[in-house]
Amino acid sequence: MNQEDQELQTEKKGNKVLVVGASGLIGISAIEAFLDAGWIVVGASRRKPILLSGRTLEHIKVDLLNKEDVFKTFQKYKDITHVVYAALYEKPNDLVAGWSDEEQIKINDQMLRNVIEPLIAVGAPLKHVSILQGTKAYGVHLHPINIPARESDPRDNHPNFYFDQQDYISEAGIKHGFHWTVLRPQLVTxxxxxxxxxxxxxxxxxxxxxxxxxxxxxxxxxxxxxxLADADLVGQVLLWSATSPNAADEIFNVTNGDxxxxxxxxxxxxxxxxxxxxxxxxxxxxxxxxxxxxxxxxxxxxxxxxxxxxxxxxxxxxxxxxxxxxxxxxxxxxxxxSTIKLRQAGFFKVxxxxxxxxxxxxxxxxxxxxxxxxx
The missing domain is CATH 3.40.50.720 (NAD(P)-binding Rossmann-like Domain)
Structure with a gap:
């Protein structure tokens, strides 16, 4: 075993990741990536994820909109060290209009809180939480954006649950001692x-x-x-960001590289x-x-x-x-x-x-x- 493999084994020892939105496009890719790396993985979603690799994992069937149910369920998981939050609520019928809808914003914000708060309440040793955004954070669905858009750009002034979730996870991390990473992939396929x-x-x-x-x-x-951003590539970034010191409390754009x-x-x-x-x-x-x-x-x-x-x-x-x-x-x-920040932080796959x-x-x-x- 070379030094890099030894460091990876040391990093993952004792780590248990909860992937929320486990049956979704990014959720399944994240699960596969963490399993490949030897992590203990728990998936949470309404539907049981079917992995293309044929592997199985512990699955929690839960409706994130039901606060009491989520709280009762997640209190049993006192050993979660990492969270990958890939869940999303989209209003049916009018997809684009829903991106600025006040109710949709509140629901997505509450869903994230419903996951993190019970883990904090039972004293889970959280080390890191990843959440997902996208180029809508820059207002691409509303107006022209800077070319290229950079993570350091001023926050765009428009209603979006991305910002509520980011503010919440940042404040919770400071208060309870865990780090976070925000990923902003382009169109995910x-x-x-x-x-x-x-x-x-x-x-x-x-x-x-x-x-x-x-x-x-x-x-x-x-x-x-x-x-574009391929879901499997996003899964690899989620795995990398879970333990990389360079990803702690940072935002990264993610694309395929072309x-x-x-x-x-x-x-x-x-x-x-x-x-x-x-x-x-x-x-x-x-x-x-x-x-x-x-x-x-x-x-x-x-x-x-x-x-x-x-x-x-x-x-x-x-x-x-x-x-x-x-x-x-x-x-x-x-x-x-721009994905320069991601490359400079140490993730190079394309x-x-x-x-x-x-x-x-x-x-x-x-x-x-x-x-x-x-x-």
């Missing part, structure tokens, strides 16, 4: 369905278009260059999904999928797919795709963030965005959640 992951929606859209004899046209608005443009990666997505591209055709992917649910049902039956519940598979990903594709917008989001997108889509195909690529 990955191999887990549901929630805000746009890839299942892209796959469903492609399958419907193919079944109807239509081309896989890009449905978005104006061309723009952007950045840039991309949707029309440039569209042919690679088409090849993976075994569909033919066509001329651009701007329309709402969310509306299109809703209008063609019956076609998707035929696709599921035709190929013997496992995901009969379309809503569970795509979550709000189709609505998120409309935003991500700049559908109906005069221009796409001009959103670039991933090619095109590879990340196609590998995730192939994973859905391999698990019979999307049609086979050669039919």
């Amino acid at each position: 990955g191999k887990i369905a549901g929630a805000l992951n746009i890839l299942p929606a892209i796959g469903v859209y492609a399958a419907i278009r193919k079944e109807k004899g239509e081309s896989f046209s890009f449905p978005g608005g104006p061309s723009f260059v952007w950045e 840039v991309f443009e949707w029309r440039s990666v569209w042919p690679a997505l088409a090849k993976t999904l075994d569909v033919q591209t066509g001329v651009d055709h701007s329309f709402s992917m969310a509306a299109y999928i809703e209008e063609n649910k019956d076609v998707w049902a035929k696709v599921v039956e035709k190929y013997g797919l496992l995901n009969h519940d379309l809503n569970a598979f795509i979550g709000q990903g189709h609505a998120h795709a409309d935003f991500a594709f700049a559908y109906g917008a005069p221009q796409g989001p001009v959103a670039f963030v 991933i090619d965005t095109r590879d990340a997108l196609t590998e995730a889509l192939q994973s859905f195909i391999d698990r019979k959640l999307l049609p086979p690529s050669i039919a």
